[in-house]
Amino acid sequence: MSLTHQILSRKTGRNVEPGEIVECNVDFLMMHDGSAFIALKNFGKIGKKVFDRNKIMIVFDHYCPSNSIENSNIHNQIRKFVKNQGIKYFFDCGSGICHQVFAETKPVKPYSVIVGGDSHTTTYGALGVFAVGMGATDITVTLATGKTWFMVPEAYRIVINGRMRKGVYAKDIILDIIKNLGVAGANNSAVEFEGSAVKKLSMDSRLTLCNMVTEAGAMNSIIGVDEKTEKHFGMKIKKIGSNHYGKVFEYESPDEPLVACPHSVGNVKPVREVEAEIDQVFIGSCTNGRYEDMRVAANILRNRKVRVRTIISPASRNIYLRCLKDGFIKIFMQSGAIVLPPSCGPCIGVHNGVLGKDEVCLSTGNRNFKGRMGSGKIYLCSPATAASSAVNGEITDPRRYL
Amino acid sequence: MKGSAIVLGDNISTDEIIPGRFCRSPNLGEHCLEGLNISIKKYMFIVAGENFGCGSSREQAVLALKNAGIKCIISKSFARIFYRNAVNNALLLLKCENINVKNNDVLDVTIRTAKIKNLSTGVCFQAEEIPNFAMKIIRSGGIIKYYKELGVL
Numbered sequence: 001m002s003l004t005h006q007i008l009s010r011k012t013g014r015n016v017e018p019g020e021i022v023e024c025n026v027d028f029l030m031m032h033d034g035s036a037f038i039a040l041k042n043f044g045k046i047g048k049k050v051f052d053r054n055k056i057m058i059v060f061d062h063y064c065p066s067n068s069i070e071n072s073n074i075h076n077q078i079r080k081f082v083k084n085q086g087i088k089y090f091f092d093c094g095s096g097i098c099h100q101v102f103a104e105t106k107p108v109k110p111y112s113v114i115v116g117g118d119s120h121t122t123t124y125g126a127l128g129v130f131a132v133g134m135g136a137t138d139i140t141v142t143l144a145t146g147k148t149w150f151m152v153p154e155a156y157r158i159v160i161n162g163r164m165r166k167g168v169y170a171k172d173i174i175l176d177i178i179k180n181l182g183v184a185g186a187n188n189s190a191v192e193f194e195g196s197a198v199k200k201l202s203m204d205s206r207l208t209l210c211n212m213v214t215e216a217g218a219m220n221s222i223i224g225v226d227e228k229t230e231k232h233f234g235m236k237i238k239k240i241g242s243n244h245y246g247k248v249f250e251y252e253s254p255d256e257p258l259v260a261c262p263h264s265v266g267n268v269k270p271v272r273e274v275e276a277e278i279d280q281v282f283i284g285s286c287t288n289g290r291y292e293d294m295r296v297a298a299n300i301l302r303n304r305k306v307r308v309r310t311i312i313s314p315a316s317r318n319i320y321l322r323c324l325k326d327g328f329i330k331i332f333m334q335s336g337a338i339v340l341p342p343s344c345g346p347c348i349g350v351h352n353g354v355l356g357k358d359e360v361c362l363s364t365g366n367r368n369f370k371g372r373m374g375s376g377k378i379y380l381c382s383p384a385t386a387a388s389s390a391v392n393g394e395i396t397d398p399r400r401y402l
Numbered sequence: 403m404k405g406s407a408i409v410l411g412d413n414i415s416t417d418e419i420i421p422g423r424f425c426r427s428p429n430l431g432e433h434c435l436e437g438l439n440i441s442i443k444k445y446m447f448i449v450a451g452e453n454f455g456c457g458s459s460r461e462q463a464v465l466a467l468k469n470a471g472i473k474c475i476i477s478k479s480f481a482r483i484f485y486r487n488a489v490n491n492a493l494l495l496l497k498c499e500n501i502n503v504k505n506n507d508v509l510d511v512t513i514r515t516a517k518i519k520n521l522s523t524g525v526c527f528q529a530e531e532i533p534n535f536a537m538k539i540i541r542s543g544g545i546i547k548y549y550k551e552l553g554v555l
Contacts (some may be wrong), residue, residue, distance in 0.1 A: 034460065046550075070426055071426060119457065119459040137544070184452055217481060367458070371421040
């Protein structure tokens, strides 16, 4: 069985088959201030205790620091809920983006079942867990019962081989996969990443890879436990094999850096073929705001000036502190960039970088749908391409600066 | 149910249905599909292509559509999270492969049989029937009400 099917079978006590609907106990629940808003409104109507206060994480990241009186009031309602229910894992504004905070906090071990009130919950697959994104009402049900239902996905094995070429990063790999599969090509599937290129990816890069698999419609993604997973958790973990997939796809790591053009994540082209002037560059988000991403950006921005408005936001306080210690924040500031505390703000077009009419943004985020970041157009790329383009004032192949 | 339909394309995302900056608005319907600069106020049905509701898990997408007066969405396929959110909030979704409708055509939709008649052209279409477990939730008015009726919540 595939890794996902083994996890679901163990959890439900029987061998699950793709397409069947199973009810399942959940090991952990994650939500942020965006999804908690509706979930807690619903939960108030039920008037119960949460299923297990030690298995819930709430992170403030969508409206941080608050951009309106209304959102401040909602934050206060959620803080009250956290206190009344004794929620163990609560992270207030400035702690980080929920998915990065989860990866750093490690509240569960590999092979666990997690539901998250956010579509990018697939990120945790890099940690060897089964993690599924859901809407706020589904989250409400789990909050009260500790259970949810799944339609058992079909397993897709995606093998990525080959060496990582100059200027190519995990972001380029996942953009290439979405281009090949299509934006609905993995709909309702459980993607299992394998292959020599995946083996070599750092945990930061694996989180990027698993984060964006939702943009091909996948229900979850997973990477089998290896020495990098063990290093992340700081312990020995039993490795389990896997087989029997509905579909197998084999790809080579892309030859060159890529960019997703407006207004679809599947509209992917080599950077060298895209000519576009830009008004704003954004480096951050749950996709590419990790330490490794900041280091790549800093290495390009060192002793250079940005020619367009450039917003950089490390994805967690922990990453921000490491960037400070290693001098990256100074490099960013000296380059002329704006450094923000961790938040989802720019990527979801809520605040701190909302685009005006006809403005063009090159972003390391995960979505370029019309209206996502405000008005205008969004191109998606790796932090290296973003930093290089910031220096050059137009979309630029990062190999020029590497 | 009889009413007029607006036709949209493939991969309509939740960012387009309700942009993030309006997710806290008390009048979600006012901003529904503002990302595409479309007003859907006078329509009862949306007819769309593949992968309707892709992207963010924001439940406000379903709430905005309902608030704007949409009663049923007919699409070739739906994104996974959007589908669950719609069922959980009792918004009707019909999967229909070969539907042929133009903007402002008037449809007569029978949910029980999943039959769609385009009253403007006289042509009928057969959609997939809504699965039983989803229909039970929708009939109760959403999953919270359904689970309350069952005594689960």
